[in-house]
Amino acid sequence: MIADLGIAFGRVAFVMLFVLNTAAILGWVERKQSAIMQDRIGANRASIFGLRAMGLFHPLADTLKMLTKEDFRPARADRLLFALAPFVSVFFALAAFASIPFGDTLRIGDRVIPLQAVTLNVGLLYVFAMLSLGVYGVMMAGWSSANNYALLGGQRAAALMISAEIAIGASVMGVIMIYGSLNMMEIVRAQGRLLGGWLPAWGIVLQPLAFILFVTAGIAATKRIPFDTPEGESEIIGYFVEYSGMKFGMFLMTDMVETIVVAGLCTSLFLGGWQVPFLYADGFHFPWGAMITLSPLPVTVLQVGSFVTKVAVMIFFLMLIRWTLPRFRYDQAMRLGWLGLFPLSVLNIVVTGAALLAWGTR
């Protein structure tokens, strides 16, 4: 009983620590990566006893700054909703990661521990539900601030989220059809098959169009550039215009966490999740016949490492897009969502269905 509780706690703690620490480091990654992309050095001045550590203390300094700033509330703002909004926003972003698996089952003694925070049969739906609920925090912030610009930002966020959510849901249908499950663990496990004996059956191989659509809609769901119309720092500042201090910091953190969630989702659905090519429960089986036998623990370590690496690469890619493209105008973002992503996702479903009927390869 105590052991079960401890294991459950450990699974949740691993995911929470992974997501929160990555979110904290992402502030540094964002600064440094954009700097290197633009031939700059980037923030490197924050130091502890003269130790600069390549600017790694800047997220710490930011947090300290936000915690010590005045927590301002406009006089006409809705007291309860204004205080609640950032918490709602960050809570659902954090909760969304719960059903993303970071490894296969771990066997300790006679216990079989699935390496994901929560084992859900409808894990994929759960993630989408949490991602959609996240926008309520943004809408609450926009409405309760008693500020027209904030209201505009909240309204834009809601419109963008609806068009993005539909494209996300529709683009993932193809993946669900191919792997035949809504359970994230089962989807990742099904990606361990080999096509033609050598090509891993990852989602990106079987559903390349869905991958592009999903990444595009996923970036829209994170409300970051090029889909940052809810914020639009050069036009309306956006839904958090009245927020200061750590509440504002929580909105920033939400964006970071959502980036991680989208990267984790892309990894799990399209990049094989924790799968390492040719690695099975008892070791590597290469297609040319060679074999390396591994005991279960190194296999688990390899799998978790593979998941973390893929998420990191995906985050790098998302950051690359964020620092490359200009912002879509509001109507352009809407047109892309409704007239671009959604019809293409439906087309993807039709083609996938036809292919499944024709070849029947489940």
Add this chain to the structure above:
Amino acid sequence: MNERGRMTLGQRFYVREVLSGIGLTAGHFFRNMGKHLAHALGRPGARGAVTVQYPEERRPYSPRLRTLHRLVRREDGSPRCVACMMCETVCPAHCIYIVADEHPNPEIEKVPARFDIDLGKCVFCGYCVEACPEDAIRMDTGILEFSSYSRGGMIYTKEMLLALEPAGPAGQPTSPVPIPATRRV
């Protein structure tokens, strides 16, 4: 770049344009990252950034850059200025204040008893330098970083301006800032 509304189909589809943009930025990233790594591994010539880390690193200033004024001295250390009021008259910002006095040497007409420049008002046009018939005021100290918490701290007196030296060959200051920024006057 086509005019708006006349984009080709490939540009309207946007994915290709996105990929070419990502190719550009990723190319910069990996090239600069390689240079940063080479620098860290002991090749100081490799620079991954064009950043000049300002307070520690400085680019050389141009010799004609107008920086903080100084009053030129005679051999005996007295100011070369003869208090003719030309600079005070020409100054568009009215930031120079001169009080004239008799010079002990009868060969020299006058000498400034006071020569104050309010650098809070100065616009660094250099007219004072051009107007001076005696070449007694120059703006070649290379000092740019003077600041103060009060307006009084921006008023530089004759003694401070006389003590300044011209800048070095790369335009670097050779004398300290007369009023440190932290001094409250």
